[in-house]
Amino acid sequence: MNILIHPTYFPNIAHFAAMLQGKEVVFEMHDNYQKQTYRNRTFIYGANGKLQLSVPVVYSQKERQKYQDIKIHNTEKWQSLHWKSLESAYRTSPYFEFYEYELQPLFSQKTEYLLDFNLKCFETILECLQLDLNISETKEFQKETTDITDFRYLVNSRKEPNFNLDTYTQVFGEKHGFIGNLSILDLLFNEGTNALSYLENQFKHL
Template identity: 45%
Template sequence: MPLFIPTYFSPISQYSEIYKQSKIVFEVEDNYQKQSYRNRCYIFNTNGKQLLNIPVKHPKKELRKKTKDALVENATPWQDQHLKSLKTAYRNSPFFEFYIDDLMPIFEKKYTYLQEVNIDTFLFINDALQLEVPFTKTNSFIENFGDNDYRNFASAKNHPEVSPKKYIQMFDDKHGFIPNLSILDLLFMEGPNAISFL
């Protein structure tokens, strides 16, 4: 089965691969890596590409921690900030009102682990796109997973070059088309038709 890392409102490219699968495995036994889509996503606002970042606790004594053990830092109101950014960027998009009520629990629930946030965002998108892609989690780290290894899609730096189809974006008249944003960008612009762009 294809192996992915659960990420925060994943990039469109990751969903273009998930869409092709009948079921997937989430890697949760790997070491947590900074500057990855595990705790960030990018949206399109009036100024262009905007980062939404979930703060993660980094205990000083801990040299390495597993992704499944990464703790959310709730000292800052990141959920309020992300929700406000999404409303500012997409409130006038064609499908924002259609999805916002179902999205709200993610911004109201108090999370302890980053993995919980990412699984909830996956379940939301799975439902919104009617993907019906079940998942399991790894029990141990697997070094080499062959051709079914999509863990590199979680890397913000070494992300695979993928060219999803272009679609109309909120501010593309000002900044041009920005590829591979969060799946939310595609969802708010295309709604149920988003599946045809994957």
Template identity: 50%
Template sequence: MVLLQPTYFSPIIQYVAMVKSNKILFEIEDNFQKQTYRNRCYIYTASGKHLLNVPIQHSKENKQKTKDVKIDSKYDWQKLHLKTLQTAYSSSPFFEFYIDDLLPIFERKTTFLLDLNLKCHQFVMKALQLEIPVLKTTEFNKEPNYLDLRNLALAKNNKSYNLERYFQVFGTNHGFISNLSILDLLFMEGPNTLNYLESQTVKL
């Protein structure tokens, strides 16, 4: 079992960890932290590495549990994210293969960030044609006695994890960019994505 943060179209390294595990435990009892992949992901555009950020409602309280964080619907972030993805990946090999299943995430309003991230995860698992049981924490455990990879959600973590290169549409302009959102890998590798994830020998 692996303990992970439910994140927004998670970085590739999180799915490397997932496919190597027989059970996923999502942390939902921790306090929300800024500058993590909880509400952001990075994709590859013509300009290079690009941030997609989900706006959230900030609590007046000093601390807010991740499971209680609400999305700020004042901003039309869904339309922006979808348009950016279409512009970046419309010419990628497998964009059309997945877009129909992806559209509902951007066309339907979601109140809680956690629910959005779980929808993203469900989309990815369906795309991978993979079934791994998912559990959610019922209390916060600082030092669990199973594999704890919650740190993979830290956006400031600049480790490349030595992931193998794969074709990227704008790679000739900006070079290979490692550990982007799982969407980048899906749009490039399609049905081979699972093989790619399983073949990675990086140290987690």
């Protein structure tokens, strides 16, 4: 099947599990931007539990803006804060050092537009996973679709279903228990080369 999905900031496990099932993954490029979604946020597992990392954006509620037109608020030092949070959360994980040199440039090089940055993050994760997906982009926005499986609802972080994903070992799991559907980074740092096989088995929960 072909699937339609939003590019997000270091997609969560449900996003990746869905994408792995598609013969073709079509990115929605022409939607309106909405606040409080995974477009500009991801969740990791910090020492105190679930931790949100948000990319600050220049956004006006007075008029609708296309996702592709949203700029990152780069006057804030959010990149260094996000990287420090990742180091604090995952420095002791089995695979952090294995991937950090591929990921660190994303937090030191500035990108003007949020969508462009999310695509860079996605491409880097594909390289880390050694995964080759057939990716295309929408030409226009369509509210209803008939010939493609629509996973765009996964972008909504406020109304997320309970996916009941399989467990895996997490750095602070003994302290706070298993936390599911975090950023792909959590799975990557904890499972490394096993991440791909884990993702392939999670579609049954979506």
